[in-house]
Amino acid sequence: MGGGCSLWTQTVADVEFEPYNLQVLAEACHTLDALHSLQAALDADGPIIDSPQGKKANPALPELRQGRIVLARLLAALRIPTADDEPAKQGKPRGVYRFSGA
Numbered sequence: 001m002g003g004g005c006s007l008w009t010q011t012v013a014d015v016e017f018e019p020y021n022l023q024v025l026a027e028a029c030h031t032l033d034a035l036h037s038l039q040a041a042l043d044a045d046g047p048i049i050d051s052p053q054g055k056k057a058n059p060a061l062p063e064l065r066q067g068r069i070v071l072a073r074l075l076a077a078l079r080i081p082t083a084d085d086e087p088a089k090q091g092k093p094r095g096v097y098r099f100s101g102a
Contacts (some may be wrong), residue, residue, distance in 0.1 A: 002030075002033055003029075003032040003033055003035070003036045004028075004029030004030060004033035004036075004037065005029070005030045007025075007028065007029050008025065008026070008029045008033055011025060011078075011080065012025070013079075014080075015080055015081075017078075022049060024074055024077055024078055025074075025078060027074055028071060028074040028075055028078070031067055031070055031071045031074060032071060033065045034067055035064060035068065035071065038060045038063050038064045038067065039060075039064060041058075041060045042058055042061065042064065045058055045060070046058065047061060053061040
């Protein structure tokens with residue numbers, strides 16, 4: 001199972017989400033899969049590559065950095081509780097909040 005598929009399976013097994021947060025989780029899973037692909041390319045080619053202009057940093061490096069930031073923000077937006085969270089401070093993940101009628 002890929003990283004994104006594992007993230008989806010483990011997360012939806014533990015947390016009940018509203019449909020709009022499932023889309024955020026789906027984006028996090030796609031981002032994780034992209035990060036795995038970028039890391040594989042970096043591992044295969046190394047951090048420095050040859051180009052027509054000479055040696056340069058592998059373009060996967062900044063993409064990995066940006067992707068990791070995006071993944072962290074997507075996961076933070078879901079407010080998924082961790083095992084380290086104290087029950088009194090944990091609260092509900094955003095996925096189970098419902099709007100009341102206006």
